[in-house]
Amino acid sequence: MRALQLFGDRDLRLTDIDPPPAPEAAEVQIRVRALALNYLDVWGFRGMAFAKRKMPQIAGVEAAGEVVAVGPDVTRFKAGDPVTMYGADTCGTCKACREGRDNLCENVAGIMGFHIDGFARELLNRPERLVVKVPPGVSFEQAACAPIGFGTVQHMLFDNARLEPGESILVHAGGSGIGSAAIKMAKAIGCTVFTTVGDDEKAEKARALGADHVINYRTERFEGEVRRLTKRKGVDVVFEHVGADTWNGSLLCLKRGGRLVTCGSTSGVSTTMNLMQLFQQQYRIFGSFGCTLRNIADALDKMASGLHPVIDSVFPLDDFQRGLERLESRRVFGKVVITL
């Protein structure tokens, strides 16, 4: 069967590998139908953490597909069910997993498509526990955006930042996969959304998603604009994933007691911070990584009720690298999806 394997720095190749054996007890066999690309794919492709990874490695960090066979004792799934899959090999037995917080698993074997083999292959077996059923009305392309794209945003906004209806939020990089999801999820509960984008075309698209105030960060200082637009009060929540370039500006955008939630640092991992500002303004800062199985199910329910992911472009598996390069170029608005 076909798979897409990473052999080294920027060296992706379509290969022919053995299909998996019949699923064992508590396992489900899935035919992968769509993958969604993430910055994790880009980091992996560029060679991050190569020393810790076994090459060649199957690419693909999030995906959806169709159940083709189930292990002898599996009752939750049957052949033909559309499903999506959790993106890491978590143990299912530690305290965090038992509490449904798989993203804090104490014995995680790694992130699929980054530390261990990923989803860019025609068939794979997964533990039933890590498979989530896709509700009717959600396409494979959309469902592929649930485990990381939508799931991460669901976890950041609602488990960590505890965003409430009517609050104000600044979403950085509204044209990114997670930024566009955050705008839609925040608008869906009646928040006032501020967002930043890098050009006028993206500004138009962000407004079309419902963003109330769109700031072109290349022509305006976003922190000045947010403070001006909120009459110097600031916003309740900042949704961060840019990192060093925006961190201090993001803190300046918060109102007293505001919350900042972050899941990324694409512009750099280190910065300095005014600690007096942190405690005097009583900011709360949340680091967020991945999501829970519950978040994925909730994200899929949102999709089924019409809150769809923004899909920038769809490529066939042969063009996975073109998709990655498109994501890397920052020309995207929304998610890049790969179909099999």
Ligand SMILES: [Zn+2]
């Ligand atoms: Zn665990």
